[in-house]
Amino acid sequence: MKTAASSVISDNDNTPAQSIPRSPRLLETLLANLDGVVYRCRDDAQWTVEFVSEGCLQLTGYLPEELLLNQRISFLELIHPDDRQMVRAHVDDCVRLRRRFDVEYRIVHVEGAIRWVWGRGVGIYNADGEVEALEGFMQDVTERKEAAQALQEAERRYRSIFENAIEGVFQTTPDGTYIAVNPALARIYGYRSPEDLIVSLRDIRHQLYVEPERRSEFMRLMEEHGSVSNFESRVYRRDGDIIWISENARAVYGDAGTLVFYEGTVEAITERKLYEAEMRHQATHDALTGLPNRNMLHDHLQRAIQSARQKGGLTAVAFVDLDQFKYINDSLGHQVGDELLKTVAQRLMSCVRDSDMVARQGGDEFVLVLQNQTEGDVGIAEVMQRILAAVSRPWQAGDREFHITSSIGVSRYPTDGKDVETLLKNADSAMYKAKEQGRNNFQFFAPWMDTQVSNRLEMLISLRRALDQQEFKLFYQPKLSLKDGRIIGAEALIRWESPEQGMVAPDRFIPFAEEAGLIVPIGEWVLRTACRQNKAWQDAGLPPIPVAVNLSPRQMNQALPEFVANVLADSGLSASWLELEITENVVMKDAEKTVATLNTLKRLGLQISVDDFGTGYSSLSYLRRFPVDALKIDKSFVRDIARDADSAAIVKAVISLAHILNLRVIAEGVEDEEQHAFLRENGCDEVQGYYFGKPMTVDDFTDRLRKEAVQAAP
Numbered sequence: 189m190k191t192a193a194s195s196v197i198s199d200n201d202n203t204p205a206q207s208i209p210r211s212p213r214l215l216e217t218l219l220a221n222l223d224g225v226v227y228r229c230r231d232d233a234q235w236t237v238e239f240v241s242e243g244c245l246q247l248t249g250y251l252p253e254e255l256l257l258n259q260r261i262s263f264l265e266l267i268h269p270d271d272r273q274m275v276r277a278h279v280d281d282c283v284r285l286r287r288r289f290d291v292e293y294r295i296v297h298v299e300g301a302i303r304w305v306w307g308r309g310v311g312i313y314n315a316d317g318e319v320e321a322l323e324g325f326m327q328d329v330t331e332r333k334e335a336a337q338a339l340q341e342a343e344r345r346y347r348s349i350f351e352n353a354i355e356g357v358f359q360t361t362p363d364g365t366y367i368a369v370n371p372a373l374a375r376i377y378g379y380r381s382p383e384d385l386i387v388s389l390r391d392i393r394h395q396l397y398v399e400p401e402r403r404s405e406f407m408r409l410m411e412e413h414g415s416v417s418n419f420e421s422r423v424y425r426r427d428g429d430i431i432w433i434s435e436n437a438r439a440v441y442g443d444a445g446t447l448v449f450y451e452g453t454v455e456a457i458t459e460r461k462l463y464e465a466e467m468r469h470q471a472t473h474d475a476l477t478g479l480p481n482r483n484m485l486h487d488h489l490q491r492a493i494q495s496a497r498q499k500g501g502l503t504a505v506a507f508v509d510l511d512q513f514k515y516i517n518d519s520l521g522h523q524v525g526d527e528l529l530k531t532v533a534q535r536l537m538s539c540v541r542d543s544d545m546v547a548r549q550g551g552d553e554f555v556l557v558l559q560n561q562t563e564g565d566v567g568i569a570e571v572m573q574r575i576l577a578a579v580s581r582p583w584q585a586g587d588r589e590f591h592i593t594s595s596i597g598v599s600r601y602p603t604d605g606k607d608v609e610t611l612l613k614n615a616d617s618a619m620y621k622a623k624e625q626g627r628n629n630f631q632f633f634a635p636w637m638d639t640q641v642s643n644r645l646e647m648l649i650s651l652r653r654a655l656d657q658q659e660f661k662l663f664y665q666p667k668l669s670l671k672d673g674r675i676i677g678a679e680a681l682i683r684w685e686s687p688e689q690g691m692v693a694p695d696r697f698i699p700f701a702e703e704a705g706l707i708v709p710i711g712e713w714v715l716r717t718a719c720r721q722n723k724a725w726q727d728a729g730l731p732p733i734p735v736a737v738n739l740s741p742r743q744m745n746q747a748l749p750e751f752v753a754n755v756l757a758d759s760g761l762s763a764s765w766l767e768l769e770i771t772e773n774v775v776m777k778d779a780e781k782t783v784a785t786l787n788t789l790k791r792l793g794l795q796i797s798v799d800d801f802g803t804g805y806s807s808l809s810y811l812r813r814f815p816v817d818a819l820k821i822d823k824s825f826v827r828d829i830a831r832d833a834d835s836a837a838i839v840k841a842v843i844s845l846a847h848i849l850n851l852r853v854i855a856e857g858v859e860d861e862e863q864h865a866f867l868r869e870n871g872c873d874e875v876q877g878y879y880f881g882k883p884m885t886v887d888d889f890t891d892r893l894r895k896e897a898v899q900a901a902p
């Protein structure tokens with residue numbers, strides 16, 4: 189008979205029978221409340237169940253009677269196929285040896301889920317010692333088993349991370365020996381294995397840290413915060429090499445709150461450190477000379493001022509600018525210019541103490557910061573003399589020897605300025621004064637110099653704006669033939685219509701534009717505008733004349749011919765109506781190069797004249813080779829024709845020379861009839877000057893051309 193709580197079968201028949209002979213209710217309750225399954229089964233191939241307690245349903249999903257006598261499933265079939273053989277072998281062995289069996293295995297729940305069970309039991313033997321049955325208890329241990337498996341898996345994962353981490357991982361005792369390290373740490377520190385490291389590195393403070401105080405700092409941080417992060421130190425590798433590491437670590441405490449060990453990670457950061465150092469160097473040093481750059485100069489000067497403020501003492505700031513450097517750079521090329529800057533950098537360094545700073549401010553400007561000048565201006569002056577002498581020593585570029593000089597301005601803390609900007613600005617002002625004084629000298633700053641420089645800076649800013657806002661204008665001055673007094677050309681002369689200053693003459697801004705490098709775009713604008721205007725006159729039916737444009741030395745480069753060709757093409761003006769005026773000094777500066785550029789220009793078909801002739805030094809042999817068309821006698825000679833015999837002689841000589849060389853000759857600055865007459869009598873070809881017309885606006889010049897055209901008409 190079947191009970192609700194459990195099912196049992198008698199030994200001799202296969203019919204479910206009344207179970208639990210004594211105290212049936214008590215036993216039944218006990219079995220029903222058991223957290224597991226009690227069973228009895230035969231020791232046959234299927235472990236045929238004779239009794240199974242009520243817990244069977246919860247554990248397996250089968251009713252107890254479904255297992256009895258294998259009615260739906262046998263006990264063996266209940267076991268997961270992969271575990272059956274193992275369970276069978278274990279139970280058989282134990283039964284044979286008359287021992288209790290105790291085994292964990294999986295069963296398959298009626299719904300297909302896998303459950304882990306812990307089975308314990310014994311064989312029941314008859315009087316002959318034969319196995320009569322197996323009796324035992326089965327308990328669901330799935331949760332525990334899965335938790336253990338998860339733990340195992342986690343451990344396996346963590347071990348894998350530990351073993352395969354790229355970062356070093358360590359545990360150390362507080363007194364500085366290793367408890368555990370991973371292979372990466374051994375690699376970083378240059379040991380063969382983690383074991384090798386643990387055995388060999390017994391004293392972290394002295395064996396590892398290059399600065400043992402870092403270990404003290406590490407311990408201090410641990411004590412104060414219980415952890416360190418990004419703790420960077422230099423350490424020794426096993427072979428003695430020094431590397432940079434970064435540590436992240438924490439202190440681990442036991443239950444009693446006592447420090448047990450430190451654990452953490454180590455990253456090798458030597459490459460990063462080198463890279464950072466390189467970046468720092470690049471950000472603070474000039475790539476060409478290796479000297480501190482403007483950024484570092486500012487920081488250093490700031491610190492020097494602070495120190496002088498606190499401790500007293502005189503600090504000098506010297507602004508050193510090379511004289512005529514632009515000429516060397518333009519004429520000999522940047523490579524030579526670079527070599528010169530490097531040479532000057534070394535020479536400046538050799539003139540000062542180790543504690544002084546020599547920085548490159550940019551271009552050909554160097555700044556020196558001389559601290560603690562105990563001998564005052566006398567001592568500073570001595571250093572400046574040394575610098576002037578050192579810079580002016582001859583230097584070699586290839587097989588050529590050169591000389592260059594420098595101009596120096598000096599400002600002093602605290603008299604000439606109390607902050608970085610003022611000291612630098614005032615040293616710069618003093619340097620310009622030195623330039624004005626004829627170069628190759630030094631000047632101490634004086635307050636009156638200040639206003640000049642601020643004007644200069646304002647001027648440069650305004651010039652940039654003038655170019656953008658089209659504040660420049662071209663005026664035109666007629667050139668006349670001395671044969672018939674007719675206009676045979678014009679010179680384009682720039683004017684600046686400044687909103688603040690009114691009409692500004694070129695003498696006042698061209699030198700600044702040259703200095704600031706703005707003369708090139710300004711010169712390009714002049715050339716374009718003059719060509720366009722001349723073409724417009726021709727298109728308006730006025731008699732064609734060549735228009736002359738002044739070229740600055742800085743425009744005289746290899747790119748000039750192409751630029752001029754483009755301008756001519758753009759404007760549609762034929763090259764024969766364009767004349768370029770180049771000063772005598774420019775022509776002679778780098779004669780070989782100039783000949784080449786002028787030849788290319790000449791091939792375009794334009795005219796070239798040498799301006800301000802007589803003021804410079806012209807080599808006659810070069811003059812013969814230059815593809816020039818005309819010489820313009822400088823107005824200083826023309827002015828003095830009547831009262832100075834030498835000037836008159838020079839004018840006559842230039843006229844003869846020009847004619848010998850087959851060149852036209854133009855006299856500029858003609859202001860009166862006396863000069864006019866002298867020039868005509870001595871065979872000068874053309875004249876230009878206030879006597880015939882001042883530089884005038886486009887409209888005025890157009891009227892003048894038009895009137896002359898009408899008068900000339902038959």
Ligand SMILES: Nc1nc2c(ncn2[C@@H]2O[C@H](COP(=O)(O)O[C@H]3[C@@H](O)[C@H](n4cnc5c(=O)[nH]c(N)nc54)O[C@@H]3COP(=O)(O)O)[C@@H](O)[C@H]2O)c(=O)[nH]1
Pocket residue numbers: 665679680681682693694695698711714738739740799800823856857858859876877878879883
């Ligand atoms: N690179 C460029 N330089 C330019 C340009 N435009 C002018 N300049 C140069 O500026 C200097 C001053 O020029 P400016 O004030 O225009 O003076 C010119 C004439 O006005 C002046 N002149 C002409 N006749 C007389 C005279 O009878 N008396 C007298 N005192 N001055 C006179 O001479 C200047 C022209 O000189 P030059 O160029 O040497 O023929 C001057 O050096 C200009 O070259 C420019 O666009 N680019």
